[in-house]
Amino acid sequence: MKLDLSGFESTPSLHGGAVDDVGEDLFSRPSFQLPACSDFDGFQKDAVQMVKPAKGTTTLAFIFKEGVIVAADSRASMGGYISSQSVKKIIEINPYMLGTMAGGAADCQFWHRNLGIKCRLHELANKRRISVTGASKLLANILYSYRGMGLSVGTMIAGWDEKGPGLYYVDSEGGRLKGARFSVGSGSPYAYGVLDSGYRYDMTKEEAAELARRAIYHATFRDGASGGVASVYYVGPDGWTKLSGDDVGELHYKYYPVVPTPIEQEMADAPAA
C-alpha cells in the first residue's frame, strides 16, 4: 500500500509518487510502521466504526450568482457531552479558499493546514494560484491513501479561482464530488430541507447569507449534536470574508419570537383577581 506520507515531511515534495529509481535509496521518505496485529482487516474495520458516529455537526456550502456561501455550526460533542460550543469549523486554507470541518476535528484541522502548505508551495513553484479543482484533488488523494486507517474527514473545499467559484465535497473514504450545493454532518438532512427549498441561483449576497443562516439554525434546532454559533462566510473574486456569526439561541427567538397565549394571560391575571 503506497501511502502519501508527504504530510509528515518538513519539506513536502510537490509531485509525490513519481517513481524514480535513482532516488529510491537516496531520497527515501520516512516510513511509519503499520500496526502489528494478526487481523489487520478487522483492525481497520474497528477503527472506522469507532469514528463513524463522530460527524456530529452541520456544515453547508452552495454556489450562487455572486460566489460561494459557506456556513457551519460550532458545537463539538463527545457522545452525549458537549465539549465545546465555540469550535471554528470553517477553516481558512488561504485568503481565497475555505474548508469546512466535519468528523474528527484534529484530522480536519491537520489536513487542511497541510493542504494550505501544499497550495502555497504550488503558488511559489508555478507562479499562479492553484485551482479549487487541484486543491480538492490533492486533499482527496491524501485521504484516499489513508483509507481504512480511521481518518474521519467530511469536508467541503470552497474557493474562487480563474474559472470562477468552485465547490467540492471531499471525504475520508476517498470520495470527491463537484457540485453546487452540499451539506455535511449529522444535521445535514435538516439543513438540506431548508436549503433546497429556499435556493435560487440568482439570490443577492444578503439573501444567500440569510438562507444559509436559517438552514444552520434549523439543523441545530433538531439535531442534538449541532449548536453554538452559526457562522456564515462568503467567497468572492477577492477572496473570502466572514459575514456573520450568530448564537443559534438568539436566532431562535428572532425567527420565533415569544407571543403570549390567551391561557397564559389568564394565569397571569388570576392572582390579582
Next chain:
Amino acid sequence: MARYDRAITVFSPDGHLFQVEYALEAVRKGNAAVGVRGTDTIVLGVEKKSTPKLQDSRSVRKIVSLDTHIALACAGLKADARVLINRARIECQSHRLTVEDPVTVEYITRYIAGLQQKYTQSGGVRPFGLSTLIVGFDPYTGVPALYQTDPSGTFSAWKANATGRNSNSMREFLEKNYKETSGQETVKLAIRTLLEVVESGGKNIEIAVMTKEHGLRQLDEAEIDAIVAEIEAEKAAAEAAKKTPSKDT
C-alpha cells in the same frame, strides 16, 4: 585532470564538473536542432542525416509530442532522449490526474531539467547526454513558449534558439535575423536558420509546426521542399537586387 572525471560527484579544483562538460560535448556532436517562437506559431526544426535505403524513416522521428499541446526536439544521445521523453510524458499525465489541468510548458521544462540535474548529483550514474528544446502553448493564457534545457539541468526561455551541431552559427544567424513573426513566416525563419548549416533539401530537414488550434503538425517532404524553393527564390531575388545598379546612377 584525469583524476576528476571518474565519478561525477567530484568537483575539480577549479570548480568544474567534468562529466557534465563532456555531456555538453556529446550534445555539440549531435544533430542540429532549432526552435523559433512566433506570435501564434512555434516551429521546431531538426537536421536529418541521410536515411539508409532500407531504414523505415517513420520510426526515426526526432520531434516528438509530450502532450497534445507540448512538443520536444533534442540534440545528443538519442537513447537518453527516449528515457527522458518517456518520463516527461508520464509526468504530463500524472499532472493532469492530480490537479485536473494540463501542464504548462514551464512546469514540464522544470521537471525535465530537474531530472537532468538529479543525474549530475548521484553516485554511479552519468548525466543525460542531451539538450532539449521544448515548445508549447500555455493551456490557460494561450501564450506560446520555447524553453531549452541542457545536461547540467539549467533551463531558460527563449524567443529562438539552436542546439547541437553548429549551434553557434545558427544562433548568430537568429540573432541577426530574428523578428516577431507569425504563421508561415515563422516556419520560413526556422528553415532559413537550418539551411545555414545543413545541406539544402527536404530530405535533410525535419520540421514540425505547433499552433494552438491544430497542435503539432509534422511537415512532409514535399511541403518542406516547396518552402525551401521559396526561400531560395527570395535569396536569389535579393542577390539580383544587390547586383543591378540603382536607376539614377
